[in-house]
Amino acid sequence: MPKETSAIQVRAPYTKPITAKDFESSDDTSIWWLSSAGFLINSRGTLLMIDPVIAMQAGSDEICEIGHRLLVPLPILAADVPRLDAxxxxxxxxDHLAPVTAADLIKTGGLYGGPAIVVRELERLGVPSRQARAFRIGERFRVGPIEITLTRADHAWPSQHPYGPEDCCGFFISTPDGNIWCTGDTRLLDEHMQMSEVDVLLLDVSDDPYHFGVENAVKLANRLEHADIITHHYGTYHGPELPPFNGDPNKLAPQIARSENRYHILAPGERFVLTNKERLLLRPVSE
Structure with a gap:
């Protein structure tokens, strides 16, 4: 049976716009939450996006391209992204691979990457085959100074054709300034608890049986006791009856060791900077 959810959804903190300046070369590695499960990473001028869903339904300023009303605005639209490397x-x-966003980002010149089933879908949506590459779990590849390794995910939710073991993944991203782990949508696996050298954990806090769920999200966060944590997969889409869209990062905070120093509930478009492995959260100063 589906888990019951609250009729009142938790909203993400109000959005801060991502601007063209955020895509410029820099001396550090920065992370922005795009809302939902999406992220932008700028590592010394090398630019990655993970699972971006950043386009609106034609003619609407409230309904995103996948048909859900937004609880908070998007920090940037795919059509306004100037360039990407991947x-x-x-x-x-x-809610991870959306067709308008995928098509709009072709012009950035970035390499599209993911499991083989993903790459086939991207090509069906019009991404040129020369611009897309499939990877297997455990495979490593480089984008500029960044090394990326696919980690295992178990997201075999009961659709008509459940995902297989090579159809979903996470990304372990090694930058010059530290290591970022995006787990992807997944139940907790034994090998997740063996991960190490994670400087920033992008933590799914949705309360869904085919994701970590609160108890296992806390367990992983406390296993990676030295990692900064950025919460996501909540507070974006209206859908109080849909567990994947629901979660409350504030409920996890009291259970996470040293949460006051490393647990970050960012607004979409808010910048987190990892510089020389020093963890620094930059928040705009009120004028």
Whole structure:
């Protein structure tokens, strides 16, 4: 049976716009939450997006391209992204791989990457085959100074054709300033608890049986006791009856060791900077 959810959804903190300046070369590695499960990473001028869903339904300023009303605005639209070196997808659920965004980002010149099933879908959506590459779990590849390794995910939710073991993934991203782990949508696996040298954990806090769920999200966060944590997969789409869209990062905070120093509930478009492995959260100063 589906888990019951609250009739009142938790909203993400109000959005801060991502601007053209955020795509410029820099001396550090920065991370922005795009809302939902999406992220932008700028590592010394090398630009990655993970699972971006950043386009609106034609003619609407409230309904996103996948048909859900937004609880908070998007920090940037795909059509306004000036350049990318890679666009990475963990799997092909539409709240991770959305068709308008995927098509709009072709012009950035970035390499599209992910599991084989994802790449086939991207090519069906019009991404040129020369601009897309499939990877297997455990495979490593480089984008500029960044090394990326696909990690295993178990997201075999009961659709008509459940995802297989090579159809979903996470990304372990090694930058000059530290290591970022995006787990993807997944239940907790034994090998997740063996991960190490994670400087920033992008933590799914949705309360869904085919994701970590609160108890296992806390367990992983406390196993990676030295990692900064950025919460996601909540507070974006209206859908109080849909567990994947629901979660409350504030409920996890009291259970996470040293949460006051490393647990970050960012707004979409808010910048987190990892510089020389020093963890620094930059928040705009009120004028």
């Amino acid at each position: 666009i990475l997808y963990t799997h092909m659920d539409d």
